[in-house]
Amino acid sequence: MTTRATQLLKWYDANARELPWRAAPGEVPDPYRVWLSEIMLQQTQAVVVAPYFERFLGIWPTVQALAAANLDDVLAVWAGLGYYARARNLHRTAQAIAQAGGGFPDSEAALQALPGIGVYTAAAIAAIAFGAHASAVDGNVERVVSRLFAVYVPLPKSRPKLRTLAASLVPSARTGEFAQALIELGATVCTAQSPNCLACPLSDGCKAFAKGSQNALPKRMPKPQRLTRHGVCFWLVKNREVLLRRRLPKGLLGGMLEIPGTPWEAGAWGHEAALEFAPTSADWQPLPGEVRHTFTHFHLVLTVITAHTRSGGNLAGRWFAIDDLETVGLPSVFAKVAGLALKNPGIGPSKEQSGSRAPRGRDLL
Numbered sequence: 325m326t327t328r329a330t331q332l333l334k335w336y337d338a339n340a341r342e343l344p345w346r347a348a349p350g351e352v353p354d355p356y357r358v359w360l361s362e363i364m365l366q367q368t369q370a371v372v373v374a375p376y377f378e379r380f381l382g383i384w385p386t387v388q389a390l391a392a393a394n395l396d397d398v399l400a401v402w403a404g405l406g407y408y409a410r411a412r413n414l415h416r417t418a419q420a421i422a423q424a425g426g427g428f429p430d431s432e433a434a435l436q437a438l439p440g441i442g443v444y445t446a447a448a449i450a451a452i453a454f455g456a457h458a459s460a461v462d463g464n465v466e467r468v469v470s471r472l473f474a475v476y477v478p479l480p481k482s483r484p485k486l487r488t489l490a491a492s493l494v495p496s497a498r499t500g501e502f503a504q505a506l507i508e509l510g511a512t513v514c515t516a517q518s519p520n521c522l523a524c525p526l527s528d529g530c531k532a533f534a535k536g537s538q539n540a541l542p543k544r545m546p547k548p549q550r551l552t553r554h555g556v557c558f559w560l561v562k563n564r565e566v567l568l569r570r571r572l573p574k575g576l577l578g579g580m581l582e583i584p585g586t587p588w589e590a591g592a593w594g595h596e597a598a599l600e601f602a603p604t605s606a607d608w609q610p611l612p613g614e615v616r617h618t619f620t621h622f623h624l625v626l627t628v629i630t631a632h633t634r635s636g637g638n639l640a641g642r643w644f645a646i647d648d649l650e651t652v653g654l655p656s657v658f659a660k661v662a663g664l665a666l667k668n669p670g671i672g673p674s675k676e677q678s679g680s681r682a683p684r685g686r687d688l689l
């Protein structure tokens with residue numbers, strides 16, 4: 325084992341954070357837990373993932389249980405974690421694994437053939453769950469390696485070189501712990517804004533630290549500017565219920581619940597143009613304020629118009645009790661829209677006025 329690997333593993337043994345998906349020393353890692361955590365950790369910090377991971381395991385303790393789950397329930401429990409394609413792929417992979425007998429493949433190539441598992445995730449699962457000699461390179465590892473070897477070529481151009489350099493660090497034993505240690509170092513010591521080089525187990529051989537250039541690395545190509553899109557949401561109320569509908573299965577927020585609305589386009593919507601997309605004819609009134617939300621590739625500005633209806637028949641969607649909205653699994657952007665609507669007085673009659681409440685999510689169609 326190289327000196328760097330020995331130093332890093334020694335540091336990890338003493339400093340690893342306690343995270344719910346990590347196997348205890350001497351414990352054999354459970355591939356289901358490793359896979360579930362790695363999918364959740366894509367683009368998401370460990371501190372955010374931890375409660376979701378525990379909730380998922382509590383509801384679906386095995387891959388077979390997850391495979392047998394209703395996709396809508398999986399999406400509802402995932403709500404708030406973002407990047408919802410991960411949840412759909414999670415469900416598809418669980419079904420593929422369960423159909424194949426319940427065992428996860430142990431090679432990077434076979435893992436990559438499963439939905440939602442890319443190069444990094446396959447390497448991480450292979451190393452952590454199966455002890456494969458694999459190099460898992462996420463953003464944390466790219467940062468550590470670019471500093472360790474003082475790579476000045478900007479990302480993403482430097483990516484192939486960083487992968488080669490990262491692979492050169494992988495020891496012949498304890499590969500799973502090494503993979504986690506390198507990621508942990510990037511997450512807790514070699515951080516983007518303030519690398520703590522004096523506490524780093526690799527500072528002796530770090531070229532960036534030797535040159536004092538750790539804060540300047542990794543270099544990055546300038547990102548293209550995010551566009552802003554605009555949309556209008558229709559907050560249609562019947563007693564203490566609001567109309568929601570399910571988005572198409574593919575694409576952004578695919579398969580998730582939404583508040584009905586216009587398409588999201590480059591220019592702001594006029595009231596009349598927006599009404600062409602309203603779920604029904606009604607006395608639609610604009611609400612003050614707007615909702616802003618940022619997706620990976622664009623900013624979104626939503627305004628809200630509201631109306632009351634008495635009949636509500638023949639509408640595409642489902643009525644949900646307003647008092648249950650926090651638990652139905654609305655994606656964050658629509659939870660913000662609901663928050664804006666509910667801040668406005670007179671949106672709907674109070675529970676006392678409306679009498680009995682409909683069951684949650686009663687189908688209209």
Ligand code: SF4
Nearest residue numbers: 514521524527530538
């Ligand atoms: Fe990162 Fe500093 Fe450690 Fe180098 S010495 S790997 S820059 S924390």
